[in-house]
Every structure is written in structure tokens, then in C-alpha cells.
Amino acid sequence: xxxxxxxxxxxxxxxxxxxxxxxxxxxxxxxxxxxxxxxxxxxxxxxxxxxxxxxxxxxxxxxxxxxxxxxxxxxxxxxxxxxxxxxxxxxxxxxxxxxxxxxxxxxxxxxxxxxxxxxxxxxxxxxxxxxxxxxxxxxxxxxxxxxxxxxxxxxxxxxxxxxxxxxxxxxxxxxxxxxxxxxxxxxxxxxxxxxxxxxxxxxxxxxxxxxxxxxxxxxxxxxxxxxxxxxxxxxxxxxxxxxxxxxxxxxxxxxxxxxxxxxxxxxxxxxxxxxxxxxxxxxxxxxxxxxxxxxxxxxxxxxxxxxxxxxxxxxxxxxxxxxxxxxxxxxxxxxxxxxxxxxxxxxxxxxxxxxxxxxxxxxxxxxxxxxxxxxxxxxxxxxxxxxxxxxxxxxxxxxxxxxxxxxxxxxxxxxxxxxxxxxxxxxxxxxxxxxxxxxxxxxxx
Numbered sequence: 109x110x111x112x113x114x115x116x117x118x119x120x121x122x123x124x125x126x127x128x129x130x131x132x133x134x135x136x137x138x139x140x141x142x143x144x145x146x147x148x149x150x151x152x153x154x155x156x157x158x159x160x161x162x163x164x165x166x167x168x169x170x171x172x173x174x175x176x177x178x179x180x181x182x183x184x185x186x187x188x189x190x191x192x193x194x195x196x197x198x199x200x201x202x203x204x205x206x207x208x209x210x211x212x213x214x215x216x217x218x219x220x221x222x223x224x225x226x227x228x229x230x231x232x233x234x235x236x237x238x239x240x241x242x243x244x245x246x247x248x249x250x251x252x253x254x255x256x257x258x259x260x261x262x263x264x265x266x267x268x269x270x271x272x273x274x275x276x277x278x279x280x281x282x283x284x285x286x287x288x289x290x291x292x293x294x295x296x297x298x299x300x301x302x303x304x305x306x307x308x309x310x311x312x313x314x315x316x317x318x319x320x321x322x323x324x325x326x327x328x329x330x331x332x333x334x335x336x337x338x339x340x341x342x343x344x345x346x347x348x349x350x351x352x353x354x355x356x357x358x359x360x361x362x363x364x365x366x367x368x369x370x371x372x373x374x375x376x377x378x379x380x381x382x383x384x385x386x387x388x389x390x391x392x393x394x395x396x397x398x399x400x401x402x403x404x405x406x407x408x409x410x411x412x413x414x415x416x417x418x419x420x421x422x423x424x425x426x427x428x429x430x431x432x433x434x435x436x437x438x439x440x441x442x443x444x445x446x447x448x449x450x451x452x453x454x455x456x457x458x459x460x461x462x463x464x465x466x467x468x469x470x471x472x473x474x475x476x477x478x479x480x481x482x483x484x485x486x487x488x489x490x491x492x493x494x495x496x497x498x499x500x501x502x503x504x505x506x507x508x509x510x511x512x513x514x515x516x517x518x519x520x521x522x523x524x525x526x527x528x529x530x531x532x533x534x535x536x537x538x539x540x541x542x543x544x545x546x547x548x549x550x551x552x553x
Contacts, residue, residue: 129382132324133371134235136175136252137331138388140166142341142364151365154372158384169390171535171548172481175252175331176209178389179236184216189536191216193237194544197478201491204464206478211239211253214540220244220322228321231314234282234307235326236389246318249310252283252328276309283328292336297359300329308370315377327370333363334392342394344521393553400525401480401549404512410505412471469493473505474546482545483509490542506531509547527552 147156158164170178170188172195180186180193188194191214197206220230221242230246232238239250241264248264262281263269272279282303284296304327311325339347340356347353371386378384405411467475473496474485485505488494496502509529516525532544 127319127321127381129320129378130322130385131374131378131382132322132385132387133374134179134324134326135330135367135386135388136236136326136328137334137390137392138386139334139391139393141391141393142361146361146364151361152368154368154375155386158386162384164386166391171530172550173390174479174481175389176211176237179326180214182387182389183218183220183235183238184214185219186214186216187536187538189532189541189544190214190538192540192543194548195477195479195481198543199477199484204467204469204475204491204493211237211250218242220246220248220324223322229319231318231320231323233311233314233325234328235324236328246320246322247314249279249282251281251326254281254283256281272310272313275313276306278306279310280306282307284332292356296336300332300363304329304366304370308373311370311374312377315374325374327367329363330367330388331392333360338392338394345394395551395553399480400516401476401483401513404516405474405476405483408509408512410472410474410509411476412468413466414468470495474509477545481549483547483549485546487546506547513547513549524552526550 143152143155146152147159150156170181174195176193176196177188180191181188184191193209193213196209198209199206217225218238220232221244223230224245228245230244230248232244232246232248234249234251236252238248239254239262241248241250241262243264247268249268250262254260254262261269263272263279269279280303284299284303307325307327314320315323337356337360339345340350340353341360342348375384402411469486469491470493472486474483476483485502486493486495487502488497496505510531513526513529514524517523518525526549528550530548530550532541532546532548535548536544
């Protein structure tokens with residue numbers, strides 16, 4: 109016998125309500141180039157199940173598609189012209205020095221702050237560029253971009269660190285310190301194993317202890333492993349044929365498998381009313397980023413050093429040799445991997461990241477961004493020693509640099525090096541757009 113609508117509503121009122129929840133798992137640097145083959149081999153069962161039962165695809169990231177820009181755009185729903193984070197570093201217009209970007213230099217509300225303001229309970233773990241932790245209805249552990257040190261408060265509430273340490277043995281930031289990243293020594297892998305083991309405990313504890321509506325965790329290990337091991341995955345790269353290459357490829361795949369297992373543990377604690385989203389900030393590939401950009405600006409006479417012309421000529425020769433001679437690139441990469449002072453570090457210090465005191469700013473019209481992804485034009489009225497006038501001269505110089513970049517070809521394959529170049533005014537809008545780099549470079553990889 110059926111219930112009347114009134115009786116049905118009265119019964120529903122006393123029935124325990126089941127929450128609709130959202131779980132977001134971030135794979136920093138996660139790429140289908142690795143995921144699809146591993147899924148086909150049956151090595152990523154949890155990702156395979158989600159791909160089979162849900163929808164998946166390749167999406168556009170932010171410009172440029174790098175950690176601070178992309179995760180901040182996701183968290184705030186704002187384009188970089190509004191939140192003002194374009195890179196890991198930004199140029200000081202007075203000194204031309206590139207300085208680290210503060211993790212949360214903007215005042216825009218994050219997605220989890222908005223949810224909190226509307227009464228939702230949130231858990232946010234290891235999302236890059238979220239320091240200092242926001243005061244939310246729930247808890248936060250800030251991610252990459254958090255200062256290191258025992259006195260740094262990276263949790264909200266502040267006492268959460270002690271609670272997690274009591275439950276899981278310790279509670280530290282969930283990423284590798286800058287000085288220990290990307291080397292191929294055993295301690296690199298052992299340190300990440302410890303981080304993953306700790307985060308498995310922390311993630312499970314908070315999932316069970318907090319009555320959450322929104323839960324997000326980002327695994328930075330994928331990005332770190334790809335930075336360290338990707339050369340062994342690219343058949344075009346000299347390192348692909350080294351005797352250790354097969355071993356290191358398996359190491360990279362193994363960490364995808366470890367993260368997939370962690371994903372499975374999270375999914376086991378969710379019910380069928382939980383919406384699950386897996387996302388990455390960018391994919392991965394080999395790019396010759398800083399070298400080509402610096403060399404082009406030198407050759408065009410747009411970037412000028414204070415030293416005599418011979419030093420500029422020698423720098424161009426050194427840069428050209430570095431990317432034209434595979435054996436030299438391989439030798440330099442080995443030195444860098446072993447953390448020794450080699451040609452790569454010399455080039456990095458001298459040309460790729462030229463210090464402001466070595467550049468003749470009164471003769472320089474354009475200079476590269478810190479990681480070779482942007483071009484800054486030395487504009488009058490914006491920079492202390494600006495040389496380029498706004499208006500026609502600025503537009504003409506932009507056109508010239510864009511055309512030269514798009515004409516670059518790989519010396520071995522003959523393929524275009526640059527896929528696209530974007531003018532800042534075409535892709536950024538907002539109160540911070542004036543501080544943007546002038547040109548944003550998208551590489552073929």
C-alpha cells in the first residue's frame with residue numbers, strides 16, 4: 109500500500125540524509141602518453157575503471173601550462189591577468205631581477221573557500237601555491253610553494269599538524285625540497301616513498317575523521333619523476349639508449365602505479381554519490397626551452413651584455429653546441445644528474461638566467477623569462493631602463509620576435525620548434541594584466 113505525499117515527506121524527514129560529495133585527485137604532470145599504455149597493460153586498474161565508467165579527454169591548460177599558473181587558475185576560476193601568477197618567477201621592473209612569486213599574492217577566493225562560505229566542509233591536501241593556508245570550514249595542508257622550516261605553519265587549523273603527527277608518525281609538506289629534486293640517486297626515490305607512505309595515512313585519516321563535502325589532494329610525485337626520468341622515455345633523446353634507460357622507464361611507470369593504488373584507497377572510502385574528478389595541470393614532453401629563446405634574442409641583437417662582443421659570440425657558440433651535438437648534451441646531462449659543476453650549470457648561470465648586472469639594459473630591447481616560456485619587452489614607462497616606446501614600435505617588435513620564433517627549426521629533425529606565440533593582450537585580461545610577460549611561447553614537444 110502506497111504512502112500519501114504528506115506521509116512520504118514526513119518519513120523522508122526522519123531518514124538519514126546521504127551526502128553528495130566531490131573528490132578531486134590531482135596528478136601534477138599526469139599525461140595520457142603514459143596513462144593510456146599502462147591502462148592497456150592492466151597496470152592502472154583504478155584509473156582504467158574511472159575512464160571506462162566516466163568521461164575523459166585532453167583539455168587546454170592555462171597559458172603557460174605550468175604548476176603555479178595552472179593550479180592557481182583552477183583554484184580561483186580566474187585567468188592569470190586577474191590573479192597575476194604567470195610563472196614561478198617574476199621580473200622586478202625596477203631592478204630586472206627575477207624573484208620567486210609569492211604562493212598566494214592575490215586576494216581571490218579559492219573554490220574551497222567559496223564552498224566553506226556556503227556551509228560546506230572541505231579537505232584540501234598538497235595543492236600547489238596555496239600557502240599560507242586559508243581559514244576554511246574544514247582543513248588545509250598547503251602544497252608546493254610552501255616555505256620549508258619547522259616553524260612554518262602550513263596547516264589549517266594550525267594544531268592539525270600535531271594531530272596528524274600523532275596519527276601518522278609525522279606531518280611534513282608533501283613535496284621534495286628544492287635542492288634534492290630530480291637527481292637519480294637512491295635517496296631521491298626513498299624520500300618520495302616516505303612522502304607517499306605518510307600521505308596515504310594522512311589522506312585516509314582525514315577522509316574518515318572529517319564529514320567532508322569537498323575533498324582534494326594533489327600528488328606531486330608524478331611531476332618530479334617525469335622531470336628526472338623523462339629523457340629515458342623519449343626515443344629521440346640520447347639518454348633513451350643508455351644502458352640504465354629501461355630501468356628508469358620502469359621506475360617512472362612504477363610511480364604511476366603507486367599513485368593509482370593510492371587512488372584506489374581513496375575510492376574505497378567513497379560511495380556512489382561521490383563525484384570523482386581526476387585532473388592534471390599539464391602533460392609532459394621534451395622541450396629545448398631556455399636555450400633557443402636566449403640564443404635567438406642574442407642573435408637578433410635584442411638582448412645585449414655589458415661585456416665585450418666576444419663574450420656574446422662565445423655564449424652563442426656554446427649554446428649552439430649544447431643543443432646541436434647529442435654527445436655533448438648527453439655528457440652535460442650526466443654531469444647535472446650527478447650534481448657536479450658542469451657546462452650545463454655554467455650555461456644556466458651565464459646565459460639562460462642572465463643576472464641583471466651582466467645585461468646592458470640601455471641597449472636591450474627584449475629578454476627571456478626565467479624558464480624560457482616568455483619574452484619580456486623592455487618597455488619605456490614600465491621598466492627602469494626601458495628602450496622600446498609603446499605603440500607602433502612595441503607592436504612592430506612583437507611581430508618581429510613572433511615571426512622569428514615561428515621560423516625556428518630543429519637542427520636534426522627540421523620540425524618547427526615553436527607551436528605558437530601568444531601576445532599577452534590577446535589571452536590575459538584583468539587588473540594584473542599589465543604585469544604580464546609580453547609574449548608567451550608554446551613549444552612543440
